[in-house]
Amino acid sequence: MPKAFRYPQTGALMRHYSEGDFLDFQIAPVPEPSLSAADLALLTVFAMPRWVMVLLGIRNALVKPFGLKTGTEHGYAPPTREDILERRYSGAFAVDHVSPEEVTFGSSDRHLDFRISVIKTRAPSGHVALATWVHPHNVWGRLYLWGVLPFHKLIVWRMLANLKDEAGQAT
Numbered sequence: 350m351p352k353a354f355r356y357p358q359t360g361a362l363m364r365h366y367s368e369g370d371f372l373d374f375q376i377a378p379v380p381e382p383s384l385s386a387a388d389l390a391l392l393t394v395f396a397m398p399r400w401v402m403v404l405l406g407i408r409n410a411l412v413k414p415f416g417l418k419t420g421t422e423h424g425y426a427p428p429t430r431e432d433i434l435e436r437r438y439s440g441a442f443a444v445d446h447v448s449p450e451e452v453t454f455g456s457s458d459r460h461l462d463f464r465i466s467v468i469k470t471r472a473p474s475g476h477v478a479l480a481t482w483v484h485p486h487n488v489w490g491r492l493y494l495w496g497v498l499p500f501h502k503l504i505v506w507r508m509l510a511n512l513k514d515e516a517g518q519a520t
Contacts, residue, residue: 355374356372356374356466356468356478356480357468360451360466360468360480361445361446361448361451361453361464361466362453362464362466362480362482365462365464365482365484366482366484367484370482370483370484371481371482371483371484371485371494372480372481372482372483373480373481373501373502373505374478374479374480374481375478375479375505375506375509376470376476376477376478376479376509377476377477377509377510377512377513378475378476378477378512379469379475379476379477379512380512380513382475384469385430385449385469386447386448386449386450386451386452386467386468386469386477387430387433387434387447387452388430389467389469389477389512390433390452390454390467391427391428391430391433392511392512393467393477393479393508393509393511393512394442394454394465394467394479394508395427395428395442396427396508396511397504397507397508398507401504401507404500404504408497415489416459417458417459417460418456418458426440427440428440428444432444433447433452434447438454441456442454442455442456442465443455443456445464449469450468450469450470450471451466451467451468451469452466452467453465453466453467455482459486460485460486460487460489460490460493461483461484461485461486461490461493461494462483462484462486463481463482463483463484464481464482465479465480465481466478466479466480466481466482467479468480477509477512479505479508479509481501481505
């Protein structure tokens with residue numbers, strides 16, 4: 350089960366953060382210490398279950414008439430590890446930052462900007478933290494964030510649970 354985590358002031362999301370922005374984080378044990386931040390991103394952010402993809406489809410249908418990005422222009426196919434490391438992935442969650450300890454993905458739109466961070470921590474046995482930063486541009490962005498927040502919490506929990514599932518399959 351994920352537990353609370355404090356996003357570091359030196360993290361890549363802090364270059365975007367300003368007072369009043371949304372910043373959420375959860376942490377879980379790393380199933381295999383040799384996994385890099387890019388590997389962990391593939392096991393979490395890009396291993397979404399079918400029900401999440403259905404929710405994304407509903408979201409896209411609802412926001413398309415308002416001219417918001419739907420992600421369908423690039424698709425939701427996961428990147429390769431090399432796509433992440435070489436910052437070539439421009440799908441719905443385009444690569445924003447890459448380092449050995451942290452990878453961030455996201456995009457900017459008229460109503461808000463968002464980024465997702467995958468951090469591999471060193472603390473005692475190694476953990477992975479998923480952090481989400483959102484900067485609403487206007488009232489529509491704040492309403493959108495309010496509407497998706499309950500789903501966001503559940504989806505992040507599921508992403509971190511994927512690691513436990515992966516560890517179980519490896520044994």
